[in-house]
């Protein structure tokens with residue numbers, strides 16, 4: 043006998059089907075409400091450095107670098123509380139180190155970048171070499187390289203840590219290891235890495251073994267000079283001003299397999315055009331003041347402030363003074379996987 047037409051059975055039988063399969067860890071795709079679209083649950087956010095700095099100093103009184111291992115205030119997206127993430131794919135935290143302190147050596151599978159916010163005299167040791175940190179410098183800690191930090195100066199030093207830890211957590215590939223000694227053995231002289239890889243030359247027999255940049259240190263003095271030269275000789279891009287991307291000289295791509303890193307300069311009285319892309323970006327103001335308008339929100343940004351703009355949220359800048367802004371995003375990972383997309387009218 044031919045069964046009744048499906049229409050005369052619904053909706054009770056259909057509801058029963060949903061209940062029955064739910065107990066078997068299944069769900070009906072036709073009940074999914076959200077469509078397929080770009081963007082994420084994260085929200086655009088802004089942290090004033092004037093709110094961060096006093097809390098960092100409080101943490102200095104309450105916890106030693108040794109106790110904390112890393113004395114860091116993590117900037118957590120309000121939509122991702124409890125995860126340590128600033129976007130679905132990126133981590134951001136502000137780290138402070140006092141004179142004489144050291145942060146013991148360890149290594150992990152997430153890649154890390156340091157962006158020096160304030161203070162002089164600190165170093166990061168990476169892969170056997172000590173890299174002196176100056177404000178505005180960008181330092182690469184490629185995954186699985188030993189790294190420890192120290193402060194040889196006479197005042198606190200603050201930097202922004204950017205990690206791709208959400209990637210390794212997502213993929214189930216997060217490993218870490220402590221070195222028995224607090225400090226790694228420095229088997230290279232200061233300046234070796236820059237001489238071998240940052241003079242627009244590469245060692246003759248160098249073969250890139252990974253996507254990571256062989257350059258470990260991108261000093262702000264160079265970046266600033268390049269931005270100022272281009273700002274004086276070329277027209278700014280209508281959305282980004284003069285924006286440069288930190289390059290991996292061995293591949294022409296990004297310094298990390300996952301993270302793209304940028305520095306941009308916006309002229310005074312700039313009124314930027316809206317822009318959006320699938321990358322989530324973390325911005326840190328190096329110099330100057332201005333507004334970042336992200337979706338419906340307006341952030342009044344001043345020096346050292348941090349903001350996050352999630353995937354597919356349109357944003358633009360409006361400046362009063364000239365502004366220099368550092369940023370990193372998950373664009374490298376998106377490009378590598380073939381997912382990156384932008385809308386640039």
Ligand code: 1HN
Nearest residue numbers: 112114135137189203205207
């Ligand atoms: C880490 O190793 C450092 O080495 C900073 O300074 C922040 C956040 C999550 C996981 C590892 C550092 C970190 C981190």
